[in-house]
Amino acid sequence: MDILITNDDGIYAPGLKALAQSLQQIAEVTIVAPEQEQSASGHAVTLHKPLRMKSVEIPGLDGAAYASNGTPADCVILGCLTGLSQPDLVVAGINRGANLGEEILYSGTVSAAMEAALQGVPAFAISVDSYSPTDFEPAAQFARKLAQVLPHADLNDNCFLNVNVPAVPRPEITGIRFTRLGKRAYINKVEHREDLRGQSYYWLAGNPEETDSGEGTDIAAVAAGQISITPMHFDLTSHELLDDLASLVDDLSDW
DSSP, X not given: OEEEEEOSSOTTOHHHHXXXXXXXXXXXXXXXXXXXXXXXXXXXXXXXXXXXXXXXXXTTOXXXXXXXXXXXXHHHHHHHHSSSOOOSEEEEEXXXXXXXXXXXXXXXXXXXXXXXXXXXXXXXXXXXXXXXXXXXXXHHHXXXXXXXXXXXXXXXXXXXXXXXXXXXXXXXXXXXXXXXXXXXXXXXXXXXXXXXXXXXXXXXXXXXXXEEOOTTBHHHHHHTTEEEEEEEESOOOOHHHHHXXXXXXXXXXXX
8 A cells, every 4th residue: 555644734743753654564655744834724725836845854764755845735736646656545644733623624634635535545634632742652553543444445535534533542542433523613813913123913813612512523522532533525515505595596686
């Protein structure tokens, strides 16, 4: 098996190294990752400047690794379409911090897995529920097992998986759940500041507010010490509203 790895924390992030070390036990691994952190970059694709890759060495890892000036989605495109590899699977992570609920809309890690699905390659994103994890090994071990099982699963076209792992030792993980997205909106705050020359700048911050963390959600599973696996699809159509909104056609026809 040929696996392409990327992330949004940057090519020297410890989560990526732990993931690569684990997956190298079962597959040929190629790494294409951002040269610096790209957290919250979403599904941005670079069209306004040249994309570059340079070969790098990551201490403790064998195999090909490339740092790019592009986004996580760019890295997947480069890995899949430049002849570096013909991946059977794309794995994005291991991300520092969970990607739960609406966070998937901002996450560069999740968007990298989505881009792989758009390229027709099976993929999953994997994150640890802590911004200061010291042990990525449980998530790395689970990623290795999932990589072995996923090729035998019947993923629909353009689908991928979003995985979140509690930041606890492996014996404390209480199970595995397939989940739906909860709701974890951010209450954004913009701080206005001035630099030493009197020029204005703004600092964006936000705190999560969980409005749906009930049974069956990714949020509830992780809170209960379980690994959450959410099947994802890039089709954002609100199918249940299509028939309801059809009645507006007559009202709009005289535009």
